[in-house]
Amino acid sequence: MTSAATSSASSAAPLPSIGPLAVSLGDPAGVGPELIVAAWALSGTAGLAPFVAVGSRRVLEQAARRRGLHVQIRSVGSIAEALAVFDEALPVLDLGDADYTPGEPDETGATLALAALDAATQLTLAGETTALVTAPVAKSCLAKVGFTFPGQTEFVAAACGIPADEAVMMLAGPTLRAVPVTVHVPLHEVPGLITTDLVARRAAITARALASDFGILAPRLAIAGLNPHAGEDGRMGHEDAAQIAPAVAALRAAGILARGPLPADTMFHAAAREAYDVAICMYHDQALIPMKALDFDEGVNVTLGLPIIRTSPDHGTAFDIAGKGLARPGAMIAALRMAGECAQRRALLPGDPA
Ligand SMILES: NC(=O)C1=CN([C@@H]2O[C@H](COP(=O)(O)OP(=O)(O)OC[C@H]3O[C@@H](n4cnc5c(N)ncnc54)[C@H](O)[C@@H]3O)[C@@H](O)[C@H]2O)C=CC1
Numbered sequence: 001m002t003s004a005a006t007s008s009a010s011s012a013a014p015l016p017s018i019g020p021l022a023v024s025l026g027d028p029a030g031v032g033p034e035l036i037v038a039a040w041a042l043s044g045t046a047g048l049a050p051f052v053a054v055g056s057r058r059v060l061e062q063a064a065r066r067r068g069l070h071v072q073i074r075s076v077g078s079i080a081e082a083l084a085v086f087d088e089a090l091p092v093l094d095l096g097d098a099d100y101t102p103g104e105p106d107e108t109g110a111t112l113a114l115a116a117l118d119a120a121t122q123l124t125l126a127g128e129t130t131a132l133v134t135a136p137v138a139k140s141c142l143a144k145v146g147f148t149f150p151g152q153t154e155f156v157a158a159a160c161g162i163p164a165d166e167a168v169m170m171l172a173g174p175t176l177r178a179v180p181v182t183v184h185v186p187l188h189e190v191p192g193l194i195t196t197d198l199v200a201r202r203a204a205i206t207a208r209a210l211a212s213d214f215g216i217l218a219p220r221l222a223i224a225g226l227n228p229h230a231g232e233d234g235r236m237g238h239e240d241a242a243q244i245a246p247a248v249a250a251l252r253a254a255g256i257l258a259r260g261p262l263p264a265d266t267m268f269h270a271a272a273r274e275a276y277d278v279a280i281c282m283y284h285d286q287a288l289i290p291m292k293a294l295d296f297d298e299g300v301n302v303t304l305g306l307p308i309i310r311t312s313p314d315h316g317t318a319f320d321i322a323g324k325g326l327a328r329p330g331a332m333i334a335a336l337r338m339a340g341e342c343a344q345r346r347a348l349l350p351g352d353p354a
């Protein structure tokens, strides 16, 4: 991949200005609130689109104080008001209060995080905000308050009326984009889940989204094998030839620039990355290890295939450093930037891109 993955653009038209983004609070005990405040403080120099935090003014104020940031945080009653105040204050749609201790998640915080995710999603679906950025939540904490989805990806897909299979997670940084075909499932279940249909569908959704949201009109897809050496002619596993190779053939027949199955161990070095725009990987860590090794501090998790734009920083709640002023804001800023850029590109499309 030759250009920065987070800002690649082959469309020549100037990008239009857009309305505000919605940013859900994330788990109050994690690094989400302090990174939202830090991103607002840097929004001018980072050139970010305006955004409104959805969650709790008091949590954000405490997070700012603990981080030593002297910023104005203002409750707003409407998106128009959020836009009007953004230059002077971080606008918040206040859903309530929560007592919380950084690094010590509890059910009250998880309930607030879920309410914020839900409200921010609904605002974006209603078209009041132009894109959704989600701060990190802990899936195990959300599960304790009735969250039944594997992650925020599937929650947002369901809210959009999209089957979970059609919502594709992509991790994108300046040097690598990677899509895990299977995501939050135990490793031992992966071989049974890798089918020609799943690989081809997820890859095709990725190709369409790279064109509509990232301005890469003819994206090049590198499809990883599942087994060592992509199966070594069946000596090291059969899924590569039986399931993945037919998916690559189907993609090529549909006019998509796909190659593979490729041995995953040699796909990610610098020269290999020049030959593709996205790596389609078979399981979570096959995609996320190279991406986070290369681009952790600027990595974005973006959900493809939705009628709305949704991004998130690539990292999690980082409970070990929450409230200590150590969390680096780069991935949150990159998530905000990408959400704005994708929304701008969607605004140029003639019809419904989803
Ligand atoms: N987008 C989301 O909502 C995500 C949520 N998670 C959730 O987060 C929880 C914790 O997951 P972990 O595997 O521990 O991953 P993590 O990303 O929270 O932390 C891994 C390591 O990276 C460090 N780190 C993370 N973000 C950082 C930042 N901005 N600046 C400096 N250092 C940072 C942490 O201190 C920790 O040492 C889990 O419950 C998981 O479900 C994980 C990934 C994404």
Ligand SMILES: NCC(=O)COP(=O)(O)O
Residues within 6 Å of the ligand: 150, 151, 152, 153, 154, 288, 301, 312
């Ligand atoms: N490993 C990525 C991750 O956990 C993010 O999941 P999601 O909450 O965005 O679905």
